[in-house]
Amino acid sequence: MNSPETPLFHKRSVLFNMGAARQAAYELGQVIVVEGYMDVIALAQAGFPNAVAPLGTALTDDQLKLLWRMAAEPVLCFDGDEAGLRAAYRAVDTALPLLEPGRSLAFAFMPQGQDPDDLIAAQGAGAFRAFIEKARPLAGVLWAREVEGGDFTTPERRAALEDRLAELLRQITSKRVRRHYGDDISLRLKKLWSGGAEPRARGGGIRPYPARGPGFERPGFGRKTARNFNPNRRWDTLGQGAASESLKKSALVRGRSEVASREALILHTLLNHPWLLEAHPEEIAAIRFENLALDALRDAMLNLMSCDKPLDSEAFRTQLSRSESGAAVAQVERAITHKSDWFAEPGAAHCDVETGWRHILALHRKSLELGRELEAAQQAFQKEESETALERLNDIHRQLCDLDGMEASIEGYGAQSGRSANSVS
Template sequence: MSLPPGFLDELRTRTSIAQVVGRKVSWDARKSNQGKGDMWAPCPFHQEKTASFHVDDKKGYYYCFGCHAKGDAISFVRETENVEFMEAVRILAQEVGMPIPERDPRAQEKADRISDLTEVMEAAVRFFRMSLRAAAGAEARAYLERRGLSEATQDTFEIGFAPPGWQGLWDHLSEKGVAPDRILDCGLARESQKGGKPYDVFRNRIMFPIRDPRGRCIAFGGRAMDPEDNAKYLNSPETALFDKSRVLYNLGRAREAAGRGEALVVAEGYMDVIAMAQAGIGAAVAPLGTAVTGEQLGLLWRVADEPVMALDGDRAGVQAAYRVIDTALPMIEAGKSLRFALMPEGQDPDDLIRASGVAALRERIEGALPMVELLWQRETEGRSFDSPERKAALDQALREVIGRIRDPSIRGHYGQAIRELRWQLFAPKRAARSGGGRWQPPQAPRPGTKASALAAADTATQERLREAVILAALAATPEVAVEFDGALERLDCRDGLHARLRDVILRHAGDGPDALREKAEAAIGREALENLMRLPHVALNPAIRRPGDPDLARMTVAEELAKISALKGIAEEISDAIEDLGGVADEALTWRLGQAAEARNRALRSQQEDKTEYDTADNGARINRDERHAFDALLDRITFSKPRR
């Protein structure tokens, strides 16, 4: 069966040969360097004790220095699984999610056509190189010199020049015997709309050949010499050779440099990549005039686990970074992410090198931000969160963004990182409200106080006692804490111990019960935490007695928060009523107080008690609630049915 041109190249690009080989061998941990994709193991093709079998995951091949076996992922599967070529292709394609194309009887013809087109492209490279050295290229040479590009760099990147004439390249290739349809199919010329001879796509431009990872020229990028030109940079149109969404400029050289341990850097344009390479940063690539695509991210992650996006230091550069985040979030997995190095305002990497030297750029790259921090910046920058509604809107936006992450483990870690950043954003306000977290003598009853203190205490004391229940319940079952973030932040927590414990829960609830307890003990002390848990109204609460029950913890916290809210409400109504008593006291005032009292009573009535099956009698005996209600109803009938005397 013949496969379409490019299919095997893409299959090899998507396949990690280290993963394929790793199923058959045990890597030598002392010789292998997983970060660089440089892996060693005893050879699976002959008996040996030493690790002479080498796999280069970046380049996609293996070689044994003992038996001299060599090949790529396809040949390894063929040899180890004893299958034919097409069966090995099917196995690997299924693993990476690539459907096998239908049989194409013209596949060989297309492959020959691709080979012909690449020959035409190489002829165009030579023409542009020759034109740069000719008299017509004097201005272009002067421009490159002003940009600081040495002749050696120009030779390395094969920089050329397209003359201003309309048919310079067309005439040159035609004289070489190249058929017109081949020139057009390469995207080097366009048909005239006026019936004349086809004209060159690139005119009066500095030319940058674009090569695929195998080193074949598949397209060109051109930088206009005329400042009035509508398109400063122009790429080849899409052809049988070129799909700009699947190509990265300089990927072949960058892959080799990254294999030597350099950080893979993604810039915005050709000149940035070339300037970095000349300054010694060889592992640099660039997309081709569009936002980074999912296919390009896949190419980057085949080369490096955490490519660094080095974007221009202007609003457009920041917006480009945000678009990359949206593309990457559904694709990230364990060990595969991005970092972001934003340039100074108004500069790109090339500008920074020329203004401050390569050390300044390296410093930016080494200090690149994790993706989660830039995501947080996007959702919070320039916005105020001075109301519960705005905070809730932030929470909703962040939940939606994090929800795009497919990997549940990474999604959880992102959630925890966002909680940490959220805590830092609102921590100053909480600290100011709670006296900076300093210890204040507790005014709540001591551990020996009876639970009836809840009923006997004033509003402030009741609030502290109920805060203790809330904090203890969340400490016992921290997985429900995220549901109450906003309510926790609004707790007054005048008791400094409560304030510190609340902040620990907000910050570390996602770490799990054991880790949270360790953080809590560090923040308030083990004895203080144990004393809190031993308070009778805390210790006897079902949510504390049954830790790890999310439904019970959720109900307890919601109930206690409602009670605190009701207590504050009645206190405010009474305060307002006292002021109103200075005027005329009427029925409206009485009605307001009555409604507030009823709201308080409804809130203070335990939801858990309402759902229990038994009541407790005066003598302490348990009475079935249904039976008690039936008995009360019978007494009522007896009482009202007695004849009057």
């Protein structure tokens, strides 16, 4: 199960326990998808023979098609922590282009720190069954991901939300499903706009534009991160009343364009130097990307490198560009508007590539850390409005600004690539 793909074994196209679960799923009208094969075993022992799991990869389109052969609305069961939420968001984006009339997904998020075995051991199989019965519909999870934590108190921010939702609608290829999603989102928007104290949006609706590739995001308005999402909230009713206080803490407008640029540079380096994926797979798998399309691209890179087929940079990029990750590859390339970060380009010496890449990765981690501190400082200032809180807020802003343009200063850096020592640009 944890072995690489071979000509005879395509783990992205199979599901653990699929053979045994198929008949049970047909009889029960339901299939449960959990994150690991040990969860499947635990559920089978507790009387849930209709459980399956991916084989160590993010859920793929091939696996979704297999699930829909077993049941019309598979229930995806994820951990309630940040990693589980990111996996759920990837599943949402994977499913959108594949939705058809009568085919959808539901999402059940485990209490944080628990897996199915823990819940069953503590409360019995009936508790897990009741938990699955309360799974959230895909439309509700999609809506929650886009609005939770957003500040929509200006016309521009409300328009940006409508644009982003329209871009997601374009990914739904079924015209009939796309129309009903558009109606559902329009209703939610009208209720959201009319429920707050700010001026109401005229019409409140959105129009699904012609389809574009998956993973597209309007620059400057990235998706919210997992920390803005509460999996235990009733998302199917979100937007039916006044806007909550959580909608007034904006991740939408924090001004973190430098993070997006740095994330693109990290992946641009990996595209040109795929040997880094072989040298540091665990470290790369642990990198946190705020842009979900780039997060999925990183996963695709690791999956491709696990196929035991050595690929040079050109072949590596070509395979990714021709896959479902092609839009994300193009997004990375659009974000690289200059070549001053020469270590990321082909031809740089391995030692210089690793030095430059580790430097930019350290800046990325520091930026994420400062982002968390900034969020806490903003909340503290909203509560206290003291000079101390304001000074802390300004200090974090300065540190974030100082991250831009920071250069590596390492003796001999660049020499083996034919550049002057310590040269970054």
